[in-house]
Amino acid sequence: MRRDIHQQRHGQSRPDSNDHLFSTHARAVIVQLLRCGFRPDARRWRGGIEGNPEVTISIYDASVGVFVPYLRNLSGLLDKGVAYAETRKFNPAVLLGMRLAPNMYDLAQQVGEACRHATVAPALLAEREPVALPVLEHDMAGLQARIATSIEFIESLPRAAIDAAAERHVFFRLKNGTELPFTGRTLLLTFSVPQFFFHVTTAYDLLRHAGVELVKRDYLGRK
Amino acid sequence: MRRDIHQQRHGQSRPDSNDHLFSTHARAVIVQLLRCGFRPDARRWRGGIEGNPEVTISIYDASVGVFVPYLRNLSGLLDKGVAYAETRKFNPAVLLGMRLAPNMYDLAQQVGEACRHATVAPALLAEREPVALPVLEHDMAGLQARIATSIEFIESLPRAAIDAAAERHVFFRLKNGTELPFTGRTLLLTFSVPQFFFHVTTAYDLLRHAGVELVKRDYLGRK
Numbered sequence: 054m055r056r057d058i059h060q061q062r063h064g065q066s067r068p069d070s071n072d073h074l075f076s077t078h079a080r081a082v083i084v085q086l087l088r089c090g091f092r093p094d095a096r097r098w099r100g101g102i103e104g105n106p107e108v109t110i111s112i113y114d115a116s117v118g119v120f121v122p123y124l125r126n127l128s129g130l131l132d133k134g135v136a137y138a139e140t141r142k143f144n145p146a147v148l149l150g151m152r153l154a155p156n157m158y159d160l161a162q163q164v165g166e167a168c169r170h171a172t173v174a175p176a177l178l179a180e181r182e183p184v185a186l187p188v189l190e191h192d193m194a195g196l197q198a199r200i201a202t203s204i205e206f207i208e209s210l211p212r213a214a215i216d217a218a219a220e221r222h223v224f225f226r227l228k229n230g231t232e233l234p235f236t237g238r239t240l241l242l243t244f245s246v247p248q249f250f251f252h253v254t255t256a257y258d259l260l261r262h263a264g265v266e267l268v269k270r271d272y273l274g275r276k
Numbered sequence: 277m278r279r280d281i282h283q284q285r286h287g288q289s290r291p292d293s294n295d296h297l298f299s300t301h302a303r304a305v306i307v308q309l310l311r312c313g314f315r316p317d318a319r320r321w322r323g324g325i326e327g328n329p330e331v332t333i334s335i336y337d338a339s340v341g342v343f344v345p346y347l348r349n350l351s352g353l354l355d356k357g358v359a360y361a362e363t364r365k366f367n368p369a370v371l372l373g374m375r376l377a378p379n380m381y382d383l384a385q386q387v388g389e390a391c392r393h394a395t396v397a398p399a400l401l402a403e404r405e406p407v408a409l410p411v412l413e414h415d416m417a418g419l420q421a422r423i424a425t426s427i428e429f430i431e432s433l434p435r436a437a438i439d440a441a442a443e444r445h446v447f448f449r450l451k452n453g454t455e456l457p458f459t460g461r462t463l464l465l466t467f468s469v470p471q472f473f474f475h476v477t478t479a480y481d482l483l484r485h486a487g488v489e490l491v492k493r494d495y496l497g498r499k
Contacts, residue, residue, distance in 0.1 A: 109332035109442060110461055119465055153376070154484040219332060238333055242342055244496065250473035251480075251495060258481045261377040272474060273467065 113215045115241050116178060117207045120171035120249060126274045127167055127253050128200045130260055130267065134160075135193055137265040149191045151259055158252075160259045164196045165189040167252035168203040174245035177225065178218040178237050179210040336438045338464050339401060340430050343394035343472060349497045350390055350476050351423045353483055353490065357383075358416055360488040372414045374482055381475075383482045387419045388412040390475035391426040397468035400448065401441040401460050402433040 111118075138145035149161040158166065168186060176183035184206035186199055218237030225233045225240060235244060257272050334341075361368035372384040381389065391409060399406035407429035409422055441460030448456045448463060458467060480495050 109334055109439075110338050110465065111332055114461070114465060115333050115338065119470075122466070123470065153481050154487075157484055216332075238337070242333065242337060243345070246469070247342075247346065247473060247496060250470060251477045251492075254474045254477035255481055257474075258376050258478055261380055262485075264377070269474075273470060 111216050112178060112219050112237055112241065113212045115246070116175050116215060117210065117212075119246065120175065120207055121204055122274055123249070123253055124167070124171055124200050124204050126272060127164065127256060128197060129274075130257055130265075130271055131164070131193060131196060131200075133267060133271065134260050134263075134265050137260075137263075141264075145193050146191050148260065148263055148265075149193070149196070151263055153255070153259060153262065158255075159191075160256055161189060161191045161196060163252045163256040163259065164199070167249055167256065168199050170245050170249040170252065172203045172206055173225065174240055174249075175207045175210050175215060177223040177240065178221075179214040180218075181210060334439050335401060335442050335460055335464065336435045338469070339398050339438060340433065340435075342469065343398065343430055344427055345497055346472070346476055347390070347394055347423050347427050349495060350387065350479060351420055352497075353480055353488075353494055354387070354416060354419060354423075356490060356494065357483050357486075357488050360483075360486075364487075368416050369414050371483065371486055371488075372416070372419070374486055376478070376482060376485065381478075382414075383479055384412060384414045384419060386475045386479040386482065387422070390472055390479065391422050393468050393472040393475065395426045395429055396448065397463060397472075398430045398433050398438060400446040400463065401444075402437040403441075404433060 134148045135145045138148060149164075150159050152159045165186075172186070173183045184202060186202065187195070189195075189199075215237075221237050223235050223237055223240055225235060225244060227233065233244070254272070257267060261267055357371045358368045361371060373382050375382045388409075395409070396406045407425060409425065410418070412418075412422075438460075444460050446458050446460055446463055448458060448467060450456065456467070477495070480490060484490055
């Protein structure tokens with residue numbers, strides 16, 4: 054992995070390494086184009102590299118690439134909640150009804166919102182219908198299934214369609230019916246990613262508040 | 277603004293719109309290159325467009341572009357905490373000492389951590405020393421100054437240096453001295469952005485838990 058990154062950087066800093074791909078005539082033409090200010094996209098020259106362009110973040114990496122690992126971390130947080138409930142001999146479903154304030158969502162709803170934002174944004178970006186998630190129930194197995202379904206759905210979406218969505222107009226429909234207009238890029242940066250982290254963090258905060266022994270690495274994921 | 281986006285999309289979907297820029301000969305050469313699978317980067321053709329490339333998210337937009345507005349939102353959350361304390365006639369500094377669990381950071385420390393992640397990550401990306409923030413104190417004015425200093429610092433960093441950092445190796449030094457290795461891109465996606473939102477959200481959660489009347493839009497920012 055480390056070696057791959059090194060090779061990519063190496064290739065980037067030495068465009069001449071592509072010389073063998075072109076005839077002398079083609080090279081002369083390319084040099085002329087470059088002199089005129091024409092700058093090809095480095096990642097296309099190398100062709101075979103899957104995925105990430107070198108100098109930016111792809112829409113896929115900033116959405117599916119973030120939501121999937123943090124949904125897995127969220128699942129791990131719930132597992133630790135269940136283990137805590139078993140040790141202290143209470144029903145884990147009690148945790149799911151806890152709130153930090155009377156008019157905030159409870160833990161089950163925080164998990165539900167994390168899944169909603171993690172599935173709706175990639176669906177909008179890929180121009181697909183979001184996966185139909187069942188009515189939210191206050192049981193741990195149901196929430197774990199919800200997280201698994203969300204991960205499976207967003208991993209099934211085509212990378213290319215999502216990566217092409219940066220400038221596309223998308224509309225996020227709130228529960229009250231209001232449609233918020235975004236481009237694919239602004240949907241992620243200003244709305245869906247912040248919303249997603251809000252609900253994952255609040256789930257963590259609720260569990261910590263309830264006494265579950267978690268550390269920051271449970272939120273960030275074990276490396 | 278809307279018109280600009282439309283024009284960009286329009287330009288992107290009709291590469292022929294650049295025909296007038298090239299001689300017949302140059303066009304023939306370009307057509308040949310395109311037939312060989314050579315794909316220029318659309319944003320370079322149009323040259324003058326500042327800032328965001330069309331099909332991806334720039335490192336700057338995913339770091340400074342996210343941290344600045346959410347630091348402002350964090351500042352607004354503290355203002356609402358102060359207003360609440362005044363209405364209920366208690367010292368706002370009491371809020372800053374509140375925690376959701378005995379071994380979690382208190383509100384002042386959550387704000388401190390949000391500022392730390394928001395300044396260290398862009399400094400690493402831009403290869404600058406992070407701004408020196410004063411010792412954390414539990415007073416509202418000090419925290420507001422800390423947020424203002426953080427915003428001023430990251431807004432002073434050069435966009436181009438940050439945008440060039442996607443593949444550069446950077447090391448994030450934890451408080452215990454451990455250095456975590458990242459590339460610029462993985463620093464943002466897997467660590468600094470999740471950390472930043474963790475601390476802003478936990479500040480929000482703490483204030484809600486303390487009774488301050490906030491709504492989600494105070495976290496997301498007023499549009």
